[in-house]
Amino acid sequence: MDSFLSQASIYLAAAVIAVPIVARLGLGSVLGYLAAGILIGPVFGLVGTETAELQHFAEFGVVMMLFLIGLELDPRALWAMRHHLIGLGGLQIFASTGLLAGAAMALGHDWQVGLAVGLALALSSTAIVLQTLSEKGLTGTGGGRAAFSVLLTQDIAVIPILALLPLLASTPPTTLAADGSIQRGAEAVEAGHGSLSLVEGLPGWAVTLMTLGAIAFVILAGVYLTRPVFRFIHASNLREMYTALALLIVVGISFLMTLVGLSPALGAFLAGVVLANSEFRHELESDLEPFKGLLLGLFFITVGAGINYRLFLAEPGDVIGLALLVILAKGMVLYFVGKAFGLRGRNHWLFTLSLAQAGEFGFVLLAFSTQINVLPEDLSEKMLLVIAVSMMITPLLFILYELLSKRMKDAHVEHTPDEIDEVGTVIIAGIGRFGQIVHRLVNAAGFTTVLLDNDMQAVQLMRRFGVKSFLGDPTRPELLKAAGIAKAKVLVVALDDQDKATALVAYAKRHYPDVHVVARAYDRHHVFELYNAGANDIVREMFDSSLRAGRYVLENIGLSEYEAAQAEQTYYAHDRHTLRELASHWRPDTPASENPAYIKRAKELEKDLETALLSLAEEHAKKSA
Numbered sequence: 001m002d003s004f005l006s007q008a009s010i011y012l013a014a015a016v017i018a019v020p021i022v023a024r025l026g027l028g029s030v031l032g033y034l035a036a037g038i039l040i041g042p043v044f045g046l047v048g049t050e051t052a053e054l055q056h057f058a059e060f061g062v063v064m065m066l067f068l069i070g071l072e073l074d075p076r077a078l079w080a081m082r083h084h085l086i087g088l089g090g091l092q093i094f095a096s097t098g099l100l101a102g103a104a105m106a107l108g109h110d111w112q113v114g115l116a117v118g119l120a121l122a123l124s125s126t127a128i129v130l131q132t133l134s135e136k137g138l139t140g141t142g143g144g145r146a147a148f149s150v151l152l153t154q155d156i157a158v159i160p161i162l163a164l165l166p167l168l169a170s171t172p173p174t175t176l177a178a179d180g181s182i183q184r185g186a187e188a189v190e191a192g193h194g195s196l197s198l199v200e201g202l203p204g205w206a207v208t209l210m211t212l213g214a215i216a217f218v219i220l221a222g223v224y225l226t227r228p229v230f231r232f233i234h235a236s237n238l239r240e241m242y243t244a245l246a247l248l249i250v251v252g253i254s255f256l257m258t259l260v261g262l263s264p265a266l267g268a269f270l271a272g273v274v275l276a277n278s279e280f281r282h283e284l285e286s287d288l289e290p291f292k293g294l295l296l297g298l299f300f301i302t303v304g305a306g307i308n309y310r311l312f313l314a315e316p317g318d319v320i321g322l323a324l325l326v327i328l329a330k331g332m333v334l335y336f337v338g339k340a341f342g343l344r345g346r347n348h349w350l351f352t353l354s355l356a357q358a359g360e361f362g363f364v365l366l367a368f369s370t371q372i373n374v375l376p377e378d379l380s381e382k383m384l385l386v387i388a389v390s391m392m393i394t395p396l397l398f399i400l401y402e403l404l405s406k407r408m409k410d411a412h413v414e415h416t417p418d419e420i421d422e423v424g425t426v427i428i429a430g431i432g433r434f435g436q437i438v439h440r441l442v443n444a445a446g447f448t449t450v451l452l453d454n455d456m457q458a459v460q461l462m463r464r465f466g467v468k469s470f471l472g473d474p475t476r477p478e479l480l481k482a483a484g485i486a487k488a489k490v491l492v493v494a495l496d497d498q499d500k501a502t503a504l505v506a507y508a509k510r511h512y513p514d515v516h517v518v519a520r521a522y523d524r525h526h527v528f529e530l531y532n533a534g535a536n537d538i539v540r541e542m543f544d545s546s547l548r549a550g551r552y553v554l555e556n557i558g559l560s561e562y563e564a565a566q567a568e569q570t571y572y573a574h575d576r577h578t579l580r581e582l583a584s585h586w587r588p589d590t591p592a593s594e595n596p597a598y599i600k601r602a603k604e605l606e607k608d609l610e611t612a613l614l615s616l617a618e619e620h621a622k623k624s625a
Contacts, residue, residue: 037304061295070272089153143350222274
């Protein structure tokens with residue numbers, strides 16, 4: 001018990017110290033977990049042989065992640081992805097396997113060994129890639145969706161790969177017994193040294209039936225059993241029972257899949273898809289999310305801590321060289337596959353670089369290949385090290401993507417600005433959702449507007465609806481002059497780029513002080529910037545809609561429409577007063593949270609608001625009495 005507590009303390013302390021430091025450097029949490037594992041393992045030797053056993057436990061993080069991914073999908077979404085799953089993912093697996101197997105054969109290994117190595121290295125890291133895509137907000141991009149399709153195909157492909165590997169074995173699987181004797185096949189299972197599997201030694205048709213039966217059970221249980229079980233749990237009024245049930249679903253399905261020789265992660269994903277349309281989906285997500293994050297982090301730490309540093313120090317050049325070779329080979333395949341499927345620009349590079357590493361399923365396949373005598377043990381150990389090193393290089397590949405992305409952003413094609421052939425009373429710079437509403441209101445009231453935007457798609461969209469607009473950068477002086485800024489009465493600044501919006505306001509007020517500037521602000525910080533730049537009216541993009549939503553809340557918890565409207569007006573007037581007061585304390589080079597004068601005045605004004613609303617409520621109470 002003492003040993004367990006000391007080891008647990010070491011792992012948690014390493015994560016708590018290393019991960020925030022690395023994350024603050026902008027390198028992502030995954031690299032922090034890997035670094036923590038390296039420090040407590042190979043560097044300081046604080047953890048020992050229990051790392052491998054702990055890694056099996058930590059792999060539940062990957063299983064839970066795939067279960068939660070399945071909850072986000074439904075069968076219709078999977079069917080819609082079928083072309084990417086079969087085409088994009090399938091082509092990547094076949095091409096990467098062929099290239100890596102060929103490289104292994106070129107190094108002197110026979111074709112069975114080469115194919116086993118190629119299959120193990122062709123699979124990328126679902127855990128690292130999805131975690132990093134989520135952290136960086138890239139999951140919804142074209143490249144992120146394509147990467148997810150390939151990862152999902154790879155996870156599904158683990159099943160046929162596990163079925164194929166025994167066919168490559170030259171001799172039956174062997175296991176070393178406690179007395180030093182070699183046990184083969186079913187003997188090892190009977191003695192308790194092999195894997196726990198119900199399909200061991202069964203004929204092929206029986207294995208197929210048991211596999212289909214396990215999958216059918218998962219689907220039927222998800223459809224017909226979850227609702228009554230959840231209702232039964234709900235009747236107990238014990239919140240922790242929901243968490244226990246969520247864990248039971250994941251652990252139970254993983255155990256069932258293991259019994260029939262299938263991937264626990266795939267079974268969990270299948271269960272998630274079945275439950276995607278369930279009314280209990282959000283409950284399951286909220287219960288499992290903390291476990292997923294912690295176990296995934298533990299998994300990454302065990303990868304770092306489990307590195308065979310003696311082998312690495314003995315052959316550092318070979319290991320690093322092979323890891324870079326794997327990344328280069330897979331990167332080439334991904335580049336051409338992505339290009340063939342129409343990925344371009346940032347999405348193309350995100351797809352190529354994010355999947356270039358080997359993954360955690362490679363550990364499973366290599367261990368299994370060694371157990372069934374496909375791979376020699378020394379080669380397997382080196383390949384395990386190559387996979388771990390390639391996984392640790394992955395955060396650096398994402399940094400490379402960000403550098404390339406910035407360069408591509410700067411190198412975008414400039415469209416020739418339109419010649420502006422009309423002027424208007426109102427100039428609107430930026431025709432997104434905000435600018436469009438302003439235009440429709442002003443134009444419907446009988447006033448002319450000139451619409452300017454540097455986004456070709458936005459301009460073309462407006463033109464398709466018969467609204468004349470002009471392509472060009474609204475911050476350019478010559479474009480403003482051509483639009484009639486010298487005679488315009490109002491300039492509406494509705495640009496998405498905060499810095500450009502502030503610069504446009506400052507330029508307009510400096511050179512055309514008579515023009516009335518109405519500017520959209522992103523948040524309070526941006527309000528103060530626009531205020532200093534000279535904007536006459538500043539509208540926070542979410543303020544009015546949030547205020548109206550608050551009024552609806554008040555109307556539905558007991559206040560009359562008149563009372564709710566008065567509370568809304570009081571809050572609005574106080575907020576405008578607050579912004580003017582706080583503007584004198586705001587400092588552009590100091591965050592509000594580190595400005596004592598700003599914080600003190602903000603607290604005072606918040607108390608004033610509470611007093612004003614309380615007085616209003618007392619006044620309404622007296623009138624109704």
